[in-house]
Amino acid sequence: MSGRRVDAKVVLLGQEGVGKSSLVERCAHRRFRPGPYQNTIGAAFVAKVMTVGDQTVTLGIWDTAGSERYEAMSRIYYRGARAAIVCYDLTDSGSYQRAKFWVNELQNCEEGCRIYLCGTKSDLLEEDRRKRGVDFHDVQDYADEIKADLFETSSKTGQSVDELFQKVAEDYVNFSAFQVMTEDKAVNLDQRNSPYFYSCCHH
Numbered sequence: 638m639s640g641r642r643v644d645a646k647v648v649l650l651g652q653e654g655v656g657k658s659s660l661v662e663r664c665a666h667r668r669f670r671p672g673p674y675q676n677t678i679g680a681a682f683v684a685k686v687m688t689v690g691d692q693t694v695t696l697g698i699w700d701t702a703g704s705e706r707y708e709a710m711s712r713i714y715y716r717g718a719r720a721a722i723v724c725y726d727l728t729d730s731g732s733y734q735r736a737k738f739w740v741n742e743l744q745n746c747e748e749g750c751r752i753y754l755c756g757t758k759s760d761l762l763e764e765d766r767r768k769r770g771v772d773f774h775d776v777q778d779y780a781d782e783i784k785a786d787l788f789e790t791s792s793k794t795g796q797s798v799d800e801l802f803q804k805v806a807e808d809y810v811n812f813s814a815f816q817v818m819t820e821d822k823a824v825n826l827d828q829r830n831s832p833y834f835y836s837c838c839h840h
């Protein structure tokens with residue numbers, strides 16, 4: 638992995654303890670560590686190579702610290718991000734409010750960043766449905782409103798974790814292809830000095 642170019646910066650945001658580090662651990666190392674909760678200090682970085690069709694894409698994933706103490710630092714980490722996975726704990730409505738705070742930040746400061754809402758710890762709901770603290774349909778409506786994708790994941794069982802990161806990689810590839818197409822067009826339209834442009838207009 639060393640020396641490999643990162644194609645897209647991805648940042649994880651969300652209240653402390655919602656399971657951001659566990660999500661990265663599951664995605665990168667396909668494991669879940671149930672041990673005592675250790676909060677992230679500052680941020681952690683993982684590069685993950687993904688396959689989209691016949692292309693490989695390296696995601697540079699920044700796992701930020703959720704503690705409000707590190708809020709200013711998290712802002713540094715989402716700068717230039719192509720995708721933000723904004724996490725909340727499906728059993729904790731307060732964490733969903735905190736997720737909305739990060740969405741507002743991104744909308745105001747990082748226009749080019751796609752947002753993925755991620756409700757975590759879905760295995761806890763399988764154990765007991767009454768533990769759900771955030772209504773799925775409410776979040777789906779909100780996701781539609783902000784043009785975000787919505788996933789409900791479990792790092793413990795692995796549910797929907799691969800799907801989430803795969804979608805991030807696919808959107809990156811598709812969006813980049815679209816961007817190249819529109820940029821090419823912009824160049825063509827702008828080439829007033831090009832021989833083609835004049836030959837085209839003078840004949």
Ligand SMILES: Nc1nc2c(ncn2[C@@H]2O[C@H](COP(=O)(O)OP(=O)(O)OP(=O)(O)O)[C@@H](O)[C@H]2O)c(=O)[nH]1
Nearest residue numbers: 653654655656657658659674676677703758792793
């Ligand atoms: N049951 C269950 N517990 C989880 C899951 N994901 C995380 N946890 C637990 O939730 C606690 C917090 O997880 P972390 O991944 O450290 O949370 P974080 O969002 O990175 O926390 P900060 O680094 O403080 O921002 C840990 O005790 C995890 O074991 C999950 O999918 N299911």
